[in-house]
Amino acid sequence: MKLTIDGSRCEGHGRCWTIAPDLFDCDDTGTGVVRSSQVSADALTSAQRAVATCPEGAIELKDS
Ligand code: SF4
Numbered sequence: 001m002k003l004t005i006d007g008s009r010c011e012g013h014g015r016c017w018t019i020a021p022d023l024f025d026c027d028d029t030g031t032g033v034v035r036s037s038q039v040s041a042d043a044l045t046s047a048q049r050a051v052a053t054c055p056e057g058a059i060e061l062k063d064s
């Protein structure tokens with residue numbers, strides 16, 4: 001699975017990196033970024049939780 005963040009929608013709430021710090025971080029402007037776009041099977045549940053929790057709908061998880 002491939003994980004992406006639409007930086008134009010991200011408002012920097014930080015929920016993604018709070019929920020899944022192994023998958024997300026923030027850049028110098030406080031915008032969410034993915035640490036690695038490829039999501040392992042072990043990390044899939046965390047990635048799905050982040051998608052569901054992002055208040056801006058900025059995180060996308062799709063088949064790679
Ligand atoms: S939860 Fe969504 S809006 Fe908040 S920092 Fe992460 S991607 Fe951005």
